[in-house]
Amino acid sequence: xxxxxxxxxxxxxxxxxxxxxxxxxxxxxxxxxxxxxxxxxxxxxxxxxxxxxxxxxxxxxxxxxxxxxxxxxxxxxxxxxxxxxxxxxxxxxxxxxxxxxxxxxxxxxxxxxxxxxxxxxxx
Amino acid sequence: xxxxxxxxxxxxxxxxxxxxxxxxxxxxxxxxxxxxxxxxxxxxxxxxxxxxxxxxxxxxxxxxxxxxxxxxxxxxxxxxxxxxxxxxxxxxxxxxxxxxxxxxxxx
Numbered sequence: 001x002x003x004x005x006x007x008x009x010x011x012x013x014x015x016x017x018x019x020x021x022x023x024x025x026x027x028x029x030x031x032x033x034x035x036x037x038x039x040x041x042x043x044x045x046x047x048x049x050x051x052x053x054x055x056x057x058x059x060x061x062x063x064x065x066x067x068x069x070x071x072x073x074x075x076x077x078x079x080x081x082x083x084x085x086x087x088x089x090x091x092x093x094x095x096x097x098x099x100x101x102x103x104x105x106x107x108x109x110x111x112x113x114x115x116x117x118x119x120x121x122x123x
Numbered sequence: 124x125x126x127x128x129x130x131x132x133x134x135x136x137x138x139x140x141x142x143x144x145x146x147x148x149x150x151x152x153x154x155x156x157x158x159x160x161x162x163x164x165x166x167x168x169x170x171x172x173x174x175x176x177x178x179x180x181x182x183x184x185x186x187x188x189x190x191x192x193x194x195x196x197x198x199x200x201x202x203x204x205x206x207x208x209x210x211x212x213x214x215x216x217x218x219x220x221x222x223x224x225x226x227x228x229x230x
Contacts, residue, residue: 037219046211046221046222046223046224047160047162047168047211047213047221047224048221049213049218049219049220049221052219060218060219062218062219063124063218096167096168100215103156103215106215107215107219108156108158108173108215109156109158109170109173109213109215110158110160110168110170110213111170111173111179113167113168113169114167115166115167116167
């Protein structure tokens with residue numbers, strides 16, 4: 001059974017870079033059938049898609065975050081990672097990783113989710 | 124950029140009642156690339172519906188999705204106690220974006 005697990009620091013200082021990793025178990029991140037993505041949810045608010053990556057390294061980003069986001073993949077470790085630069089308090093959120101079925105060359109809906117990890121931006 | 128607007132914000136119903144949730148897009152969603160998710164407090168979202176009307180694996184048939192173009196609906200035919208939660212729609216035809224959510228609460 002496929003499982004996704006987020007990991008990384010729970011506290012990041014303002015202006016620094018937030019770094020998270022998602023480890024995929026029970027399946028291969030190199031499957032041609034899926035993209036892998038990041039979604040976040042500020043406290044008490046809704047969901048926001050951050051971006052997604054294919055095992056080949058092809059990426060799609062939310063236009064509103066694109067200038068600050070980098071998503072990368074390490075197929076040898078079955079992991080993909082998120083870096084969000086110049087963070088502020090507005091980036092405080094639960095960060096989820098998820099799997100997207102490949103849909104006509106693009107990341108589709110999200111069918112498997114990690115449990116999420118809370119990241120707080122504060123000095 | 125397609126914006127999704129969900130209504131109502133909160134739906135107060137009793138177990139056994141029918142729930143009808145709406146998701147309206149600011150532009151047409153291509154190929155009915157619309158999904159619905161359920162989220163309970165402290166949990167990750169769970170996929171219910173994709174392609175506007177296809178149920179995800181393991182989802183009970185009391186959940187159904189319909190619609191096309193700019194207007195989509197999630198219907199829960201008879202609410203069970205475990206169905207009280209927040210529901211989000213998401214489009215994936217042009218970039219990816221979520222609606223703001225509808226909370227289904229016990230009346």
